[in-house]
Amino acid sequence: MTITVCIKWVLPNRDGDERFAGISLADQAAVETGLSVAEALNDTCTVVTVGPPAAEASLRDALACGAHDVVRIDGSADTDSAETARLLAEHCVHSRFIVCGDYSADRGSGSVPALIAARLERGQALGLIDVRIVGESLSVVRRLDGGRREKLSIVGPAVISVEGSVARLRRASLRATLAAGEAHINVITNDGSGALRRNPETVPPRPYRPRARVVPSPSGSSALDRVRQITDTSSSKGHGETVVLSPEDAASRILESLRAWGYLADSAT
Amino acid sequence: MMTSPTQHDADIIVVGAGPAGSCAAIAAARAGKSVILIERGPFPGSKNMYGGVVYPRILDELVPSWWETMPVQRWVVKRSTMLLSDSGALNIDFRANSWGAPPYNGATAYRPDFDNWLANHAVEAGARLVCSTTVTGLLRDSNGRIQGVSTDRPDGDLHAPIVIACDGVNSFLAKQSGLYPHTDASNFTLGVKETLALPKHVIDERFGVRDNLGVDIEILGGTSGVNGGGFIYTNLDTIALGVVLKLPKLAAQQKRPEQIIAELKRHPAIAPLIEGAEVKEYSAHVIPEAGLDMMPTMVADGMLVAGDAAAMCLAAGIWLEGVNFAMASGMYAGQAAAEAIAKNDVSSRGLSGYTDRLEKSFVLRDHRKLRKVPHLVLSDRVQHKYPAFVAGVVERVFRVDNPHPKPGVRRIVREERKKAGIGLLDLLRDGWTGMRGFG
Ligand SMILES: Cc1cc2nc3c(=O)[nH]c(=O)nc-3n(C[C@H](O)[C@H](O)[C@H](O)COP(=O)(O)OP(=O)(O)OC[C@H]3O[C@@H](n4cnc5c(N)ncnc54)[C@H](O)[C@@H]3O)c2cc1C
Numbered sequence: 001m002t003i004t005v006c007i008k009w010v011l012p013n014r015d016g017d018e019r020f021a022g023i024s025l026a027d028q029a030a031v032e033t034g035l036s037v038a039e040a041l042n043d044t045c046t047v048v049t050v051g052p053p054a055a056e057a058s059l060r061d062a063l064a065c066g067a068h069d070v071v072r073i074d075g076s077a078d079t080d081s082a083e084t085a086r087l088l089a090e091h092c093v094h095s096r097f098i099v100c101g102d103y104s105a106d107r108g109s110g111s112v113p114a115l116i117a118a119r120l121e122r123g124q125a126l127g128l129i130d131v132r133i134v135g136e137s138l139s140v141v142r143r144l145d146g147g148r149r150e151k152l153s154i155v156g157p158a159v160i161s162v163e164g165s166v167a168r169l170r171r172a173s174l175r176a177t178l179a180a181g182e183a184h185i186n187v188i189t190n191d192g193s194g195a196l197r198r199n200p201e202t203v204p205p206r207p208y209r210p211r212a213r214v215v216p217s218p219s220g221s222s223a224l225d226r227v228r229q230i231t232d233t234s235s236s237k238g239h240g241e242t243v244v245l246s247p248e249d250a251a252s253r254i255l256e257s258l259r260a261w262g263y264l265a266d267s268a269t
Numbered sequence: 270m271m272t273s274p275t276q277h278d279a280d281i282i283v284v285g286a287g288p289a290g291s292c293a294a295i296a297a298a299r300a301g302k303s304v305i306l307i308e309r310g311p312f313p314g315s316k317n318m319y320g321g322v323v324y325p326r327i328l329d330e331l332v333p334s335w336w337e338t339m340p341v342q343r344w345v346v347k348r349s350t351m352l353l354s355d356s357g358a359l360n361i362d363f364r365a366n367s368w369g370a371p372p373y374n375g376a377t378a379y380r381p382d383f384d385n386w387l388a389n390h391a392v393e394a395g396a397r398l399v400c401s402t403t404v405t406g407l408l409r410d411s412n413g414r415i416q417g418v419s420t421d422r423p424d425g426d427l428h429a430p431i432v433i434a435c436d437g438v439n440s441f442l443a444k445q446s447g448l449y450p451h452t453d454a455s456n457f458t459l460g461v462k463e464t465l466a467l468p469k470h471v472i473d474e475r476f477g478v479r480d481n482l483g484v485d486i487e488i489l490g491g492t493s494g495v496n497g498g499g500f501i502y503t504n505l506d507t508i509a510l511g512v513v514l515k516l517p518k519l520a521a522q523q524k525r526p527e528q529i530i531a532e533l534k535r536h537p538a539i540a541p542l543i544e545g546a547e548v549k550e551y552s553a554h555v556i557p558e559a560g561l562d563m564m565p566t567m568v569a570d571g572m573l574v575a576g577d578a579a580a581m582c583l584a585a586g587i588w589l590e591g592v593n594f595a596m597a598s599g600m601y602a603g604q605a606a607a608e609a610i611a612k613n614d615v616s617s618r619g620l621s622g623y624t625d626r627l628e629k630s631f632v633l634r635d636h637r638k639l640r641k642v643p644h645l646v647l648s649d650r651v652q653h654k655y656p657a658f659v660a661g662v663v664e665r666v667f668r669v670d671n672p673h674p675k676p677g678v679r680r681i682v683r684e685e686r687k688k689a690g691i692g693l694l695d696l697l698r699d700g701w702t703g704m705r706g707f708g
Contacts, residue, residue, distance in 0.1 A: 019312045019385065173424035177399055178278075178305070 001096035001156070005034035005047045006088050006112065007062070009055035010105035011077055023058050025164030026101030032167035033131050033160075034099040035066050040133040041096070044068040048091050050075040050084045056185045064172035064180035074189040081108065085115030091188070092116060096156035097138070102127050102163045110161060117159035125152050126161040279303040279397070280610045281603075282418055282429040284404045284442060286313035286388045288323075288592045289576025289599035290435035294391035294398075295331050296603025297433075302610055304396040304603075305427060306388065307420065309403040314384025317437075318552040320462060321502035321509040322485050323383060324375040324593045331600055332390055336373050340382035342504035343483025344368060345375040347476070350587050351538065353491035353499075354660035358538035369482045377483050377502050377509070387596075407432065407445055407572075415446065415571035430615045431606045433573045435599055438557050440565075440578030448565040448574055454516045456559035458497060458584065458647075461526040462511030463534075465546035469506045475542050476503050487587050489646070490656035491536055493529045495519050496647045500589060501542065508543060510534065513556060513584065515647050526553065556591070558584045558643055561636045568617045568624055575602040581632060585639045585706075586646035594632055601626035642706040650695060658689035 007027040012020040023031075031047060038045035046069040047062040049055050055077070059070035073087045092098045098120075100113040110126065117124035130141035134153070140160065142150040154160065172180070218226035245253060258264045281297045283290045286308035294306040310316035322345055328335040346369045352359040368374040392398050408417040408426055417428035434442035438457070443449050467475075476484045488499035497514040512529055519526070533539055557563060557580035564580045567573065575581070575598040582591030605623035609615045627633045645651060665681045686696060 019315075019381070171422060174399065174402060174420055174422040174427065175424050177402070177422065178397060181397060181399070 001094055002044045002046055002068075003034045003038040003041070004092045004095040004098050005030050005045065005062070005067070006092070006098065006100045006116070007031065007047060007049050007058060008084075008101070008104040008106075008108065008112075009049055009051045009058045009077065011054075012105075018054050018057075021054065021057070022105060024101050024103055024105040026103050026162060027105070028101070028169040029162045029164050029166040030099045030101040031062050031065060031067070032169045033162050034097075035170070036167065037097055037099070037131075037133055037138070038068075041136065043096060046071060046095075048073065048088060050079050050087050051077055059185055060180040060183065061172065063183055064177040065170055066172075066176070069186065071186045071188060074187055081111045082115055085112045085119060087190075088112065089116045089119040092120065097154075098122070098157075098159040100159070100161040102161045113159050113161040120157075120159070123154065123158040124160070125154055125158065128160055128162045128166060131160070131162060131166055277429050278417070278427045279305040279429045281305075281431045281433060281606045282307065282427055283396070283433045283435055283603075284418060285435040285437055285576075285578070286310075286391070286398060286400075287317055287384055287435060287437055287576060287595060288387060289578070289595035289602075290433070291384065291387040291391045292331060292596045292599035293433045293435055293573075293575060293603035293606070294388075294396040295394045296600045297607045298391060298394035298396040298603075299331075300604065300607030300611075302607045304391070305429070306391055306396045306398045307402050307404055307418070307427075308388070308398065308400045311401050312381070312385055313388035313398070313400070314379075314381040317380040317384055318460075318462065318554050319380055319592065320460070320500045320511055320589055321377045321379075321504065322375050322589075323378050324590060325596070326372075326374075327593055327597045327600065329372070331596075332387075334371075336371055336376075338386070339376070340378055340386050341481065342377040342379065343478070343481050344373055345377065345485045345502075346482045347478065347484040349484065349486040351486055351488045351491075352656045352659050353488060353536060353538060354657040356537055357660035357664055358536075359660055359663050360538075375485065377485075377504050379504070383592075404436065404442065407442060415569065418442075431571055431573070431609065431620070433575060433599075433602045433606060434578045435574075435576050435595070435602075436578050438555050438577040438580070438582075440574060442572075443565050443574045443578050446569055446572055448567070448569055448572075450565070453563070454520075456557065456563040456580075457516050458513045458556045458558040459516055459519060459526060459553060460511060460513045460556050461530060461551070461553040462509055463530055463548050464504075464550040464552075465508045465510060465543055466506060466549045467508060467543070467546045471545075472503050472506065472508065478503065481505070487589065488533075489586065490652070491533045491539070492652075493524060493532045494653065495522055495524055495529060496649065496652045498586065498589075498646070499533055501539070507549060508546060510539075510543060513558075513589070515558070516555075527551065556584055557582050558647070560584070560643055561633075561640050564636075567627070568620045570616045573602040573606060573620055573623050575599045581636070583635060583639065585642035588639075594635075597630060597632050598627060601630065601632070639706055641702055645699065645702050645706060648699075650691065650699060654689045654691050655699075658685050658691055661685040661688060 007023045034045045045067050047067045048071045050073045063070050102110050113126055125140055127143050128140045129143050132139045138154040140152050144150050218229035220226040220229055280302040281304045283294045283306045286306050294304045298304045325335055347364045349360055349362045403421045404418045405421050406419045407415050410416050419426050434440050436442055473479045483503040486501040491499050492512050495514050496518045499512045502509040567579050576595030581594040581598050602623050605620055608622050609619040662681050662685045
């Protein structure tokens with residue numbers, strides 16, 4: 001069994017200029033985690049991406065850092081999450097640990113690792129902020145809502161996703177960088193049966209465009225009070241709400257709120 | 270000095286993928302030599318700045334029909350020299366529409382685009398480009414001979430019989446190898462630039478150009494009393510506006526460069542050109558200004574120095590050309606290095622084809638011819654007295670002062686010369702130096 005790291009190569013907004021393309025800090029942390037785990041468990045580490053030929057630059061970086069193998073599954077840079085997970089899952093079947101970044105450089109929702117876990121029926125621990133290798137298993141810390149933390153011990157096979165702060169990607173050696181520049185990259189293309197398709201039930205992805213929050217004018221008597229009112233993070237003014245609902249009602253409520261906050265187009269269901 | 274190919278990672282290591290480095294790599298790789306081109310930035314050009322105009326004629330030799338693929342902002346068809354006094358300006362314009370068609374003359378281009386494009390040619394020629402890697406020193410054998418370079422990467426030593434230093438102004442490689450006898454701050458100027466965004470049609474209207482045609486304006490005066498000059502170049506939808514300031518004067522006057530740019534932008538002759546523009550970028554870089562007087566020894570056993578690393582930028586008043594000098598010297602270094610490898614002699618004698626080529630080409634010939642010009646242009650008289658003198662003369666020549674009759678030009682010149690505090694002998698001497706310098 002091997003360790004598989006899944007990364008997403010992203011073109012930036014600047015006219016899709018490939019010079020500024022790359023992977024997120026979380027994906028970099030995933031590569032480092034995958035490499036460290038493979039070293040500790042005496043396994044091999046494979047780095048996989050779904051993307052166009054230009055994505056091979058990031059795979060070469062991973063090779064230079066020490067990945068044993070890299071695979072590019074041919075696909076467009078904006079393949080949707082479900083399809084990306086399907087393609088990746090096919091290549092992760094024999095992996096002991098599948099390591100992903102918690103978010104991609106285009107601010108994805110981090111759903112791909114969950115979808116991979118679902119497809120492969122594996123355990124999952126997502127949004128990790130600390131990963132330690134203890135014997136044959138991983139001791140991890142997961143971020144929960146409300147500032148809480150969850151400590152888990154994971155024995156593979158499992159899917160994990162890590163935040164960018166978990167690890168800093170090592171600097172590749174010069175020789176490995178030169179060799180990676182000329183290395184062969186395995187490319188897997190769709191044979192037609194797995195043609196990309198969009199699930200009609202999913203919400204169409206939109207660029208990340210968080211709404212500006214309307215802040216009422218401050219009303220303190222002194223300038224300091226007014227500045228405090230706007231900037232103080234200790235006063236609670238979030239719109240968080242705890243409700244107890246059935247799963248169906250909860251889903252509708254979440255969609256309703258997302259729509260109200262502007263994250264979903266009005267027509268999206 | 271023979272090479273021992275078995276221990277080497279490449280025939281030639283080129284440090285720096287600026288215009289000099291990429292041209293060195295293209296020339297050497299085309300000659301069949303194995304080349305590693307090392308760049309500290311994440312991609313070639315990512316760390317580089319300049320005013321904005323390249324004169325790529327020399328590329329005819331390396332990239333035929335370069336104009337078909339080069340990432341150009343605008344083709345320069347209009348060159349102006351602007352003499353600024355406190356509130357006046359004398360503008361001398363030249364326009365050549367033929368420069369707007371093949372084979373062209375000069376173009377404005379962004380360095381991250383231009384340098385990246387040129388480096389891609391090196392890669393196509395077979396050079397191996399390694400980015401995000403900083404060369405930290407020279408490797409020498411027990412006899413002190415240069416054997417390669419060390420870098421900031423783990424396992425980062427690379428061995429090659431020849432290193433070409435194209436690491437730009439203040440080259441620490443050239444210094445480390447002892448090729449620079451001394452560094453004197455008075456040989457350098459500080460170039461600072463703002464990139465100002467304006468809609469394309471506004472730039473077209475204000476500068477009298479259209480389509481992808483553009484303007485190059487060199488400015489004398491307008492630098493708030495600090496010796497130096499300025500420039501304005503048009504890109505498609507931005508304007509590059511900058512000043513070049515003599516370092517010791519800048520330090521002595523305790524002025525901030527951004528303050529000097531701000532004052533230049535307020536000058537009545539400049540303000541209407543940039544009104545409403547949004548500052549997109551502010552950058553600064555040192556320029557080797559003293560030309561021939563500061564050039565290091567350019568050849569050592571196993572090493573060549575090219576481009577700004579060898580102080581080859583030509584900064585002589587109406588000319589601010591560094592990229593073409595860098596490209597040419599890089600190309601000659603690459604050719605000479607390949608020749609030396611073929612002869613199996615990488616000693617300074619084996620590499621002397623480099624200096625031969627420089628001597629025969631425009632690179633050293635222009636520098637020799639214009640040797641005195643940088644000093645003249647940056648001298649206190651030219652900087653502080655002549656712009657006001659010339660502007661005063663022209664203002665009076667064109668002023669209509671009826672009912673008084675027009676005064677004779679000779680009288681105006683004499684009076685304005687005295688007003689500006691310029692002695693007749695000094696004027697004649699500077700005129701003579703200028704005539705000889707500009708040839
Ligand atoms: C304000 C200003 C305006 C100018 N305007 C013009 C103009 O309009 N037209 C013109 O022709 N010239 C102009 N010049 C001059 C021109 O920019 C230079 O002459 C030219 O860039 C020199 O090219 P080069 O390749 O020698 O050096 P550079 O362009 O400086 O390239 C050096 C390269 O080496 C890399 N490097 C440096 N050290 C290391 C290291 N240790 N390891 C690895 N890589 C390293 C750098 O990242 C860089 O890519 C201007 C300069 C300035 C500062």
